[in-house]
Amino acid sequence: xxxxxxxxxxxxxxxxxxxxxxxxxxxxxxxxxxxxxxxxxxxxxxxxxxxxxxxxxxxxxxxxxxxxxxxxxxxxxxxxxxxxxxxxxxxxxxxxxxxxxxxxxxxxxxxxxxxxxxxxxxxxxxxxxxxxxxxxxxxxxxxxxxxxxxxxxxxxxxxxxxxxxxxxxxxxxxxxxxxxxxxxxxxxxxxxxxxxxxxxxxxxxxxxxxxxxxxxxxxxxxxxxxxxxxxxxxxxxxxxxxxxxxxxxxxxxxxxxxxxxxxxxxxxxxxxxxxxxxxxxxxxxxxxxxxxxxxxxxxxxxxxxxxxxxxx
Numbered sequence: 577x578x579x580x581x582x583x584x585x586x587x588x589x590x591x592x593x594x595x596x597x598x599x600x601x602x603x604x605x606x607x608x609x610x611x612x613x614x615x616x617x618x619x620x621x622x623x624x625x626x627x628x629x630x631x632x633x634x635x636x637x638x639x640x641x642x643x644x645x646x647x648x649x650x651x652x653x654x655x656x657x658x659x660x661x662x663x664x665x666x667x668x669x670x671x672x673x674x675x676x677x678x679x680x681x682x683x684x685x686x687x688x689x690x691x692x693x694x695x696x697x698x699x700x701x702x703x704x705x706x707x708x709x710x711x712x713x714x715x716x717x718x719x720x721x722x723x724x725x726x727x728x729x730x731x732x733x734x735x736x737x738x739x740x741x742x743x744x745x746x747x748x749x750x751x752x753x754x755x756x757x758x759x760x761x762x763x764x765x766x767x768x769x770x771x772x773x774x775x776x777x778x779x780x781x782x783x784x785x786x787x788x789x790x791x792x793x794x795x796x797x798x799x800x801x802x803x804x805x806x807x808x809x810x811x812x813x814x815x816x817x818x819x820x821x822x823x824x825x826x827x828x829x830x831x832x833x834x835x836x837x838x839x840x841x842x843x844x845x846x847x848x849x850x851x852x853x854x855x856x857x858x859x860x861x862x863x864x865x866x867x868x869x870x871x872x873x874x875x876x877x878x879x880x881x882x883x884x885x886x887x888x
Contacts, residue, residue, distance in 0.1 A: 583875035584828060584866070587789060587838045591691075594718075597658030599691050602648035603665040604641040606680055610668035610698060617739030623802040624736065624764070624795065626848065642683055649689030659691035663722075670697040670706050670721070677706065681713050692718030694760075699723050699748035700740040711755045720758040720788060723748055728781040729774055732767050737802070742781075749785040758788035760838055765823045766795035766815040768806075772823070779827045783835070783880065790835055792827055793842025794820045797850040804850055817854045817861065825868040833877030840865055 591599035611617040612625070639647075645662050652660045662684035670677065677695070684690055693713070702721075713719055725745045727733060733741060745761075752759040761782045765775050782790060794815050797807045806812045815823070824840045831837070841861040849855060869875065 583869060585833065585836055585876055587836045590836050591661075592658075595658040595691050597656070598652075599658050599661060600648075600652060601661045601663040601694065602645050603663050604644055604684075605666035606641050606664050606669060606672070606676075608667045608669060608672050608676075610671050611701065612698075612737065612739050613667065618737050620802065622736050622738050623806075624798070626798040626800045642687070645684060645687050645690070649687050653689045657689075659689045661692045661694050661718075662687070662690050663694040663696070665696050667696075668698045668701045669695045670710075671701045674705055674709050677709060678713070681717070681719075685717055692720075694720050694722055696722045697724070697748075698740070699725065699745040702748045702751060704751075707751050707755055707757070710757055714755075714757055720760055721752060722760045722762060722791070723752075723787075725761045725778075725782060725785075726764045727767055727770065727774075728778045729770065732770055732774075735768065746785065749787070753786060760789035760791055760836075761785065761787045762791045763793075763827070764795050765792060765820060768795075768803075768812060775823060776826060776830075779830045783830050783832060788836060789838045790827070790831060791839040792824060793839060794852070794855065796842060796844065796852060796855045798844055798848050799850055807851060814852045816852070817864065821861070821864045821868050824865045825872065825874070828865070828869060828876050829872075829874055829879040831876055832880050833875075835876075837876070 588598070610621070612621050613619065641664075645660075649660045664680060669680070672680075681693055684693060695710070702723075710719065710721060723745065725742075726736075726738070728742045728745075730741045749759060749761075763778060763782055795803075797803050797812065797814070803812060807814075820841075828837065828840070841855070841858055843849075843855055843858045854861065
């Protein structure tokens, strides 16, 4: 993401300041699974999930992940970037064995140009032993953990087949915080049955949990997901661009000013995305969100500072 006005603390600006140049993420599929795919908690993933576990698109799904990372790092260095973050994105990387996760970290860390590591995790896939391992790894490299909160509402989590309650997210955030492991909370706006008030409550809860970073994207329907059938049958209303822009601006205002914002939209290729079509226009969405913040005369943390909604 290109540098943008200082009233929003984008991850890109944080990484540029930390490493002295542009740092991007390389999304990786290490070939794992998750308890919602292997039958432990469910089969086929959460209702919004595609068959690839919401992993990287394109050739990255075919190439061995070390090759994907090597190519990504080489391209970044060739264009003058400071490096890349190796992001183990697909499925749930922390659902693997301790030995596998250690091997992933050690293999990625020696690739020239790798500046740090990021691990995607369900909140119920962070055992004490896994947390201890992540803490050990963090001592030797820049590292963060991305936790799929999605919503604070248990009824929604159940309806989407998530396989855990919000209490698991609260516990995971507490455990990560006690170990000083930076964590990023993922949120989805527009989940079935949720009102604007419910979405805002999840935003406020996410801020209260004290994440280092936050990711937001609108609910979008992808091919192969259970929601695709619901959508095709006309039973799934989706957010329009204008409503989503307003919600994203709300989140930015609610978050503390020191929280890094990793993403406020999401995009998938046309061959994978079913709807809404505007999700393919990332630049347009980002521009609209920033214009909305300017229109409000606002900035990140405005509601946090003015209303003192939460205790950090």
